[in-house]
Amino acid sequence: MDALRTVYNDHPKTVLFGSAAALRILLAVTFSGLPDLLTGRVEISTPVNSFKRLQEGLFLYERGLDPYDGGIFHQAPLLLPLFSLLPSSSTWIGRLASILLFTGLDLLTADCLYQIAESSAAHTSRLFSSPRKDRTWHPISVAAVYLFNPFTLLTCLGRPSTVFTTFFTALSVSHACRAQTVTAAFALAIASYMSLHPVLLLPPVGMLCYDRLCVQIARKAHSPSADGDARGNGFNGKVAIDQRTQPKALAFSTQMLGTFAIALAFLFALSRLLLPSWQFIPSVYMIPLTMPDLTPNPGLWWYFFIEMFDAFREFFLGVFWLHMLSYSVPFCLRFQKQPLAAVVLMMGVVAVFEPYANVGDAGAWLSCLALLSHVFEVSSAHRYTFPALATLLYAALLGPAFHHLWIYAGSGNANFFYAITLVWSLALLILLTDAVYSVLRDEWEAERPEGKGKDVRQI
Amino acid sequence: MKLSFLLALPTTLLTLLTPTLASPEYNEHLHLIPLSNEYLYAGFNFTSTTSQSAYRANNYRYFPRSLGQILQYSRASELHLRFALGRWDEETWGARPRHGRREGGTGVELWAWIDAEGGTEAVEERWSALVNSLSGLFCASLNFIDGTKTIRPVLSFDSEGTSRSTAGSKQLLLHGTLANEVVCTENLTPFLKLLPCKGKAGISSLLDGHKVFDANWQTMSIDVRPICPASDAECMIEVQQTADVVLDLERSMRPRDDPIPRPQPIAEIECDEGKHYHGGDTCYPKRKQGAKRWSLSKVFGSPVIGSCHLSERNDGEAEEKWDISLEVPSEHIVEASAMQDSLTSDDQIRLYRLSESRTQRSDLSLPHQYESGSRLRPQPALYATRQITGHGQERGGMHAVLRNPHPYAQQIIYLETLPWFLRPYMHTLKVNHRFNSTEDKSARPVDVFLEKIFYTPAIDRSRATKVEVMFTIPPESTVELTYDFEKAVLRYTEYPPDANRGFDIAAAVIRVLGSIKGLGREGDSYIRTTSLLLPLPTPDFSMPYNVIILTSTVIALGFGSIFNLLVRRFVLVEEIPKGPLAGLVARVKVGLGKLRGGKGEWAEGAGGAGGAGGAGGAGSANRAHEDAAADGEARRAGQTGVNGRVGEGKDGLTNVERKDR
């Protein structure tokens, strides 16, 4: 017991990651049917990330047929060579291999989150330092929240390809926190190449990267000995900004965008090398835009566009996408002082409003919320966090039941599952709003310390 | 008669126009086989040919003009159209007639070779023109055969025609099916109208909708093909119309006005004295022995009226000369009225020729007689069945079972057309076989090597899936072909009026290659499975408005609250500027306070609260303010402490430092 404790105290990270990996593999091995069962769940696998569809695409690819010349496979081309190197997942060894791969991805993602949390980007930035920065959780707990989040766990076993997207997004953010512009942009490019929506994160991530860059330079100027993270140095986090040493915003943004574009072009070229035609571009990137495949998912879109009148379908597709786009820039403007918050919240918006929503993205976002742990007290004091979480749990439990009633038992109709997806999205939305509120409140209290814990109005 | 006169009129014109024509032919034939003692197979065949030149010049004699012109402008060199209903019972009826080459899957099936000149777009145009005009001609919804029901088979069908290979004239094969199409009298009417005698005379006068569509199995086919003799003789265009029916004798001989079987009066029932309980009051009906008595006029409702001998007779081939052939054991008694008859060499088949008169009513009747051992029908090449496995409306599996009863291996081609809303997973395709002899089902089946797979995946709403597999079935073994599929959810406008009935999946076409048996291409036979019914998950069709409203509400909620937070700034409650109303409220409160002799700051706080202007929130604001005034610091520390404990374990420390800050 004591040994364990000592071990934990010495290398908590190792213990945590080891246990997480062990848990995943154990689950996959003991319940050998579980992974395929989860793969079949509509909450986890959507037309754009389903592992089974990936297998189909792989099959066509390995036999020289263009896998994108068909209605089944809509995932990024570079996944094909990767999985063609693995043994076929119909065998147990193949299944194990895929589980190992996805577990590895999860660990890497967790590590990225760890680093993000470590680089106190959440509460300390160029222009702002949160009064609650000493309330942030330990990076270990952030990583733990990700690794042991049931949604993440199930998603990992279900093996949807959005796990890749999550990983590369987290990677890009972590590199942005370390002010590595190129890799950040590169990782984000890969993420958006995997699935379209991470493009929306480009502005906030760019902002974050720029911010960290300034901080770093300033710190270098301030104390050459100081290392990258703000925990070490005792002063109140806000570093003296020297305008002269700051990088030019324009140059920076051009560098960021340039890298992003080049990376994307590179990826497309690489994919084209592997495939007989450019068919994959419409097949991968038009599907989320036009949503031809209306398989149920926990999002808001599917039933809406099942029931939509044909005449208005295109119009509402446009409206929904514009609505998603409409968050990116306002967040950047409002959260100038704490760019990481902008990134996390934008991830939340995507997780709630994306066309092929799935539990994986929602779970990943919920775990990322732990990065903003320093403001939890605000939301729990002033907002509806508990009811929201309760609702989330309610929806998560009732969703599969209602889906079963509709599809298998036949004793309920589509409205059952639709209603529950509605509740689910509502709960996520409430959490999102709470997060926004508390981040803003925290920022406000930084300049108005006396406002702490008092009632405020918004005018 | 007028009819003949009127029909002869154009032909005389034509003959005047084009004196040098290869003589157009028309002949019709009816083949009858009593399958077992309660079923009768009747195969009608009407063949008419015309020469290429006459066809090109729009000179039609026996070749149906309407069809000819459709083919000409859709530039289809070969056409096969099928209407089918019911199921051929291989177990009891044996091999299919005409090697299954003249039958279709349930519903309507159409395939044609179309001139490929001008690229795919042109071909698609011609194809759509073809199906549309055919739908007009045959009163069928053939116009529903669009891109989502059209496929391009590679192996399954061969051109039956022999056209002179002219360089550059490439033909494309398109194939479409309508599994949910109901075949009924309105399809038979145009079918008969294509015939020169229009079902008024000759054996076609037997074709009556009431009987044909009362059959257990029925298929109508129209096949147009070019025939070019090996010699330099002129090419001919042949249209062959066949109608095959299997009639339940007992059922079809019921009186038409009262087809409902009713118990016979006891007097007419022949009792079985053999039973021990037989007596004056109990009667066990004796089982009928031998073949039922039947006659054409009873089975088809009317006798054959006249004959339709149009083309000048050339006594070359036998089946052109004979109108009706009957396949019964030689010892059977057959009474033919107004027909001249003869026997084939092997005296298994009797041949009859109708008299030339147009009004003569001819009939065939077989009296009740005892079978001299039931004759065995030839065994079918394969026994094929297909089912959908799995339950629920999310996913399922296809499961086809092909049994080869013969002692030799057979090479087959298995063709499936799947609608786009059925999404097959080809990586789950498994074809394995086990020998019929092996008793234990536990024996692990052996995988079958698939020689060829032609697979065209579906594209949502625009293309159908085509699966074409070629493999060899080992002798006396059963092959199982399985794969998983997923069911799509459609837009609610895409469901038919009876959405919950399900969607019809076209029959699988199995082509058994005869080459192994050394018969060559002609030995090929076709087998079609029954069509399937696929239930799809259905949305609530009454919901559009509700769904639009509810979803939009949730989205608006998120959007509104988030942007509300984003655009407005925080202000402490106290700092909110007082409105006039707020002042009034404050004064009233003060007055109340005076009345009660309450404390000053209470009223003051109330004033602040009133200043909040939030009518509802006044109370709470009031309390909060009061607290803040009193012991805000300590209280907040405690509170933060609580939250801190929620957050992480160092709250004590925090409290301390908070306190002394």
Next chain:
Amino acid sequence: MRLLSLPTPLLAAISLPSLSDATHTSNWAVLVSTSRFWFNYRHMANTLSLYRTVKRLGVPDSQIILMLPDDMACNPRNTFSGSVFNDKSRELDLYDQKPDTPTQESAEGGDIATESETSETTPQIMPAGIEVDYRGNEVTVETFIRLLTDRWPASHPTSKRLLTNSQSNILIYMTGHGGDSFLKFQDAEEISSHDLADAFAQMHEKGRYNELLFMIDTCQANTMYESFYSPGVVGMGSSARDQSSYSHHADQDVGVAVIDRWTYYALEFLETRLNSTSADVRLGELFDFMTFDRVHSDAGIRADLLEGGEEAARNRRVLDFFGNVQGVDVEMGDGGRESLGDWRADLEALRRIGERTKREMGELNVTVGAGSKVSAREAGADRSVLPAMRVEGDVLDMAASTGGSGWLKKAIGGTSLLLLGAAWVAGSKMR
């Protein structure tokens, strides 16, 4: 082509006398049953009865548009397969009446003889068979409106179009389940009285009819024609607002009700009074025939849109809508009637052949002309053809996966991934 010239002058010659006294030159009928499923047998029976009647009175199949949403005749539930009856006596098979060939003894011709008492003296001989123009899922509101306003894609077959002109009288008969100013189509969608009114208005603007008789047999039928506003339209309905219209009787062997009251009596009138195509019966008599004690609901008419109002409407000959102005058997002795029927059948056949030919020719031009339009419509299908074009493209050879090409592919894939990794490293080096 020479054949075509044959029937037209012939028919013209025959129809000259009747042309002189009619203001219209052709008769068309659109007969629609809008309800699916077996228990709505009676609606199909209604429609088919009308179909038979107009056909009996000389309107050729090519000028009758018949819409049947479901298949009753060959329905597995139908004991009398291939037949549809509108009376429990089951004397008259509406679906396919085998014609009496002259030589047949009249005993078998009973169905014709007994179709009505009076008609025995003058048996009408009509061409056999049935031509359903729209059936099954084709019967939708859209199809119906398109049919009326004649808006079709280029390749739409002529036999399924309503090719009327300003000189044509049209009879439109609809039956099904309806409500206050709407009529359900196949339990899936509705057509409202306003849609109908607008469609008729379009028809009038496009000069697609001379006079139009609209008959509808459904619940609250009279509400369906209340919003008409285009001239020349006469409306007949079976029941007033908030009234149901009832079925007449059921056939125990068929198992469902076989006909609705209003249609039943309309038929009784038409069968008994119009036993020859020269019968001079006025619409007014038909109106008066529909009394409450017959129909059990207030059958209504609307004739104010016709110039001359109701009076004029009452004076219209029923045959102006139900018959065919090209009826050939104006004054004709009993003697040659059967042979005459034969003549008519053959003429009909010839005329149809002629029309088909015209159609084919017409369509040939149209399809060639409107090729672009067709291709636009077939855009989806076009893509569908492309991959199938190159046979080698979509052949999958199972063996290939393990063959050398498979390893090559794997190698290429691996290298591409390595490339990606290298790019990443390079990127991270870059500062």
